[in-house]
Amino acid sequence: MSTDVIGGVLGESEPRGGPPVALIDLLDRLLNGGAVLTGDLVLSIADVDLVHINLRAVIRSITGEEPGPW
Amino acid sequence: MNTGPNAPLGAPGGGVGEMSYVYAVGREGPALDGLAARLPGVDGRPLRPVGGGGLCALVSGVPSDTFGEQGLTAQMEDLERLESVARAHHAVVDAAFAETSVLPMRLATVYLDDARVADMLVRQRSEFRELLGRLEGHVELGVKVYADPRTAAAPAPATVAPSGAGAGRAYLRRRQAEQRDSQDTYRTASELAARAARLAEGVAASRAVHRPQQGQLASRSGVNVSNEAYLVPREHTEQLRRELSALAEDVPGVAVEVTGPWAPYSFATAVTAEGADGGGPR
Numbered sequence: 001m002s003t004d005v006i007g008g009v010l011g012e013s014e015p016r017g018g019p020p021v022a023l024i025d026l027l028d029r030l031l032n033g034g035a036v037l038t039g040d041l042v043l044s045i046a047d048v049d050l051v052h053i054n055l056r057a058v059i060r061s062i063t064g065e066e067p068g069p070w
Numbered sequence: 071m072n073t074g075p076n077a078p079l080g081a082p083g084g085g086v087g088e089m090s091y092v093y094a095v096g097r098e099g100p101a102l103d104g105l106a107a108r109l110p111g112v113d114g115r116p117l118r119p120v121g122g123g124g125l126c127a128l129v130s131g132v133p134s135d136t137f138g139e140q141g142l143t144a145q146m147e148d149l150e151r152l153e154s155v156a157r158a159h160h161a162v163v164d165a166a167f168a169e170t171s172v173l174p175m176r177l178a179t180v181y182l183d184d185a186r187v188a189d190m191l192v193r194q195r196s197e198f199r200e201l202l203g204r205l206e207g208h209v210e211l212g213v214k215v216y217a218d219p220r221t222a223a224a225p226a227p228a229t230v231a232p233s234g235a236g237a238g239r240a241y242l243r244r245r246q247a248e249q250r251d252s253q254d255t256y257r258t259a260s261e262l263a264a265r266a267a268r269l270a271e272g273v274a275a276s277r278a279v280h281r282p283q284q285g286q287l288a289s290r291s292g293v294n295v296s297n298e299a300y301l302v303p304r305e306h307t308e309q310l311r312r313e314l315s316a317l318a319e320d321v322p323g324v325a326v327e328v329t330g331p332w333a334p335y336s337f338a339t340a341v342t343a344e345g346a347d348g349g350g351p352r
Contacts, residue, residue: 028336029174032281033174034177034339035174035176035201037194
């Protein structure tokens with residue numbers, strides 16, 4: 001494994017050469033989507049939810065709580 | 071920390087002080103094995119395949135301290151760190167998805183060790199297989215519609231600025247016209263979002279609705295009025311993208327943005343474990 005590969009994959013750009021993925025589109029999917037496993041997680045589901053709630057709080061605190069247009 | 075009655079505290083395959091971060095699950099085979107051999111995970115840590123029930127999870131070791139409950143909370147409150155973990159997670163999912171059908175995991179899915187991961191695969195194999203079968207041959211497209219009244223507004227008529235009482239009336243008229251234009255733009259954008267949904271649903275197997283994006287992270291100009299995802303057969307992807315992008319071409323003040331193809335993040339949420347005590351917000 002070369003350092004170049006690590007840098008490329010962890011960097012800003014899409015590994016498949018498309019336009020860079022916007023963080024907000026990614027977070028929509030990584031925080032609201034993805035399979036949620038609850039069985040024998042080391043973090044109990046409560047912890048995981050806690051994390052997600054904190055993440056949402058982060059995003060809201062960054063974005064401000066301005067209401068949408070409707 | 072929930073260690074359970076039979077939790078082995080030494081982490082086989084993970085070393086002391088390590089836990090197992092799961093990126094995605096797919097069918098066991100050379101595709102995911104090969105990927106694990108050449109792709110790094112979060113923080114550049116090596117990936118490994120963990121098998122069970124004919125399935126394979128892509129896993130990397132993460133330190134127990136920073137990915138334990140408190141460490142994770144702290145990391146996720148740091149936006150730069152959150153972005154770094156999210157992009158590393160996505161890079162693995164995306165590379166796997168380029169080769170085979172996978173179920174992406176939600177961010178920060180962490181198990182005590184690989185044995186727990188294998189156990190989870192075995193117990194949920196039928197749900198995973200069913201979902202993998204349903205997602206096979208499909209990609210996720212994101213479709214967002216934006217309203218931007220400022221770009222819709224016709225240029226204000228060049229009138230000589232009146233003075234006195236006339237100035238006040240002219241101002242009010244202008245404001246009212248602006249508000250009317252703005253409402254028109256939002257209405258047009260909503261109608262266009264509905265047309266986009268009808269168009270996409272014509273070919274999509276499934277639809278997921280996300281919250282409209284707002285705030286600083288939503289850097290694009292205009293107001294996001296709809297933010298949806300569609301599970302689309304791979305062969306229809308480019309045509310649907312073209313048709314969706316064309317919808318707003320001649321509509322001032324309204325824009326359609328199509329993102330993807332994504333791994334089916336928004337359609338992988340159906341998996342729940344037995345004995346789950348509910349994952350709702352608390």
